[in-house]
Amino acid sequence: MxxxxxxxxxxxxxxxxxxxxxxxxxxxxxxxxxxxxxxxxxxxxxxxxxxxxxxxxxxxxxxISRPKIVTEQKSSDKTHKWLLEFADGQRVEMVYIPEEDRGAVCISTQVGCAVNCTFCHTGSQKLTRNLTAAEIVGQFMAARDVYNEWPTPTDETRYLSNIVVMGMGEPLHNVENVIKALKIIGDGDGIAVSKRKITLSTSGIAPKMAEIARELGVKLAVSLHAPNNEKRSKIMPINNKYPLEEVMEACQVYQGITGRRQAITFEYLMLKDINDSREDAQELVRLMRKYNLVAKFNLIPFNPWPGCIYQPSSNNRVHEFSKILESNGFAAPIRVARGQDILAACGQLKSKKETGQ
Ligand code: SF4
Structure with missing residues (x-):
């Protein structure tokens, strides 16, 4: 048969x-x-x-399949985390981060990740394989099953309103399947999550960014985490391959294609004594000016995980850093850590059972 x-x-x-x-x-x-x-x-x-x-x-x-839900946990702040399993037994995590009457589902694109950001719990699990388009779409469909959001609710009434492609894996290392999956998710006759409600987060795979702009036009978030090559390469070794200049130029191209009304979000993890000084903030401002980007920042307090080498910046440091950026005209909100008690915050996803999560 x-x-x-x-x-x-x-x-x-x-x-x-x-x-x-x-x-x-x-x-x-x-x-x-x-x-x-x-x-x-x-x-x-x-x-x-x-x-x-x-x-x-x-x-x-x-x-017609869905990833199987192996376990689920709800955090005290209502963040919902699932461990999902695909037909071959490989597993990824998915997280739902609720706001008042809506929320974002964070989906994965690979089992493990080859980028090896030094702060990332996921990155400590080596790449096993890319997810297929079915497996990427299937994650969001499984979340809709749980929240009983079939048939597709209207834009205003749906609880699972946004998608962030920010879970396990580097989406631009699996670009073909990611584009295919997000086109299915965006199709107005079906799941119908519009491109304005989807944010794709990349570590800065510069050569692939223009393709995402052209094919999808979704919101872009770039993991920056440092204002210069020297610091960034230490935190994110991928910077040796695609240095800051290339990433920033790719951002310019992205904005050229999608339009300057749509700001690019730069994710910036606040690591104590590594990238959190006044000088770092000022250098960041100069970098943005040099490339003339419509940009905003997302300052992320670091959530330490067992075995990590970094410590979180103090609250004062984070606020001071934010103030410098804001006084220079860049929005720089400090992200409220969600789901910390169940390791569901960014860079903490890991699918292996050995984490005990
Ligand atoms: S932060 Fe993202 S790109 Fe970096 S290692 Fe983790 S999953 Fe991979």
Whole structure:
């Protein structure tokens, strides 16, 4: 018996081609797409406006799968974390970070990560493999299952309103599947999360950034974490490959394509005595001016994890740093750490059982 194919994760064009091969008319694509991504069904039998023979044919040839939820935890601040498992047993974590009446789901793009940022818990787990488009889309669909958000609610009423591609892995090391997945997620006839509600976070894989701007136009967050090459290379060894100048130029190109109304967010982790001085803040301002970017900062208090080599900057330092940036015209809010008690904050995701999480 031939193995059944995964239907989730096919682009609309691919789904159309599959259906044509089964002898079906093009209008069926739209109907099936809506069942999968608007209604969120997990069984072909539920597709009530599809003829029985076609439903059976689909069930013979395809599966509609979701990553399996292995464990879930809710933090005292309502952050929700899941350990998800894919068909081959590989696992990633997904986190939901609620605000008042909406919230962001943080999804992963790889099992492990090859970038090795020195502050990152995820980075200490070496890259196992890229996630497929189905596995990337499937994470958000699994979150919608949990929060009962099928059929797709309107933009105003949905609780899972935003997506941050910021979990485990470097999205731009898996660019093809990430683009495919986010196009499916953005499709207005299905999951319908618009590009304005999606933020992709990269460590600065400069050569791939323009493609994301052209293909997706989502909001961009860049992990900066230092104002110069010397410091950045120590914190993020990837800087040796794509130095600050290349990253900043790629940001200029990104903004040129997506428009200057959309600020680029620079993530800046506050590490005690490493990158948190007044001079560092002033150098950062000069760097932004040099490249003339519409930019804002996200100052992230560091959440130490077992075995890490850094300490968090003091509150005073973080506030002073923020003030310098703001007095020079850059928004620089200090991120409130969420889900700290369950290790769900940025750079803390890890899928191995050995973390005990
Ligand atoms: S911060 Fe992101 S890019 Fe860096 S090691 Fe961690 S998961 Fe990879």
């Amino acid at each position: 031939t193995e059944k194919k995964e239907i989730i994760g096919l682009s609309r064009e691919e789904l159309q081609a599959e259906l044509t091969a089964l002898g079906e008319k093009p209008f069926r694509t739209k109907q099936i797409w809506a069942w999968l991504y608007h209604q969120g069904v997990t069984d072909f039998a539920a597709m009530s406006n599809i003829p029985k023979e076609l439903r059976e044919k689909l069930a013979e040839n395809y599966v």
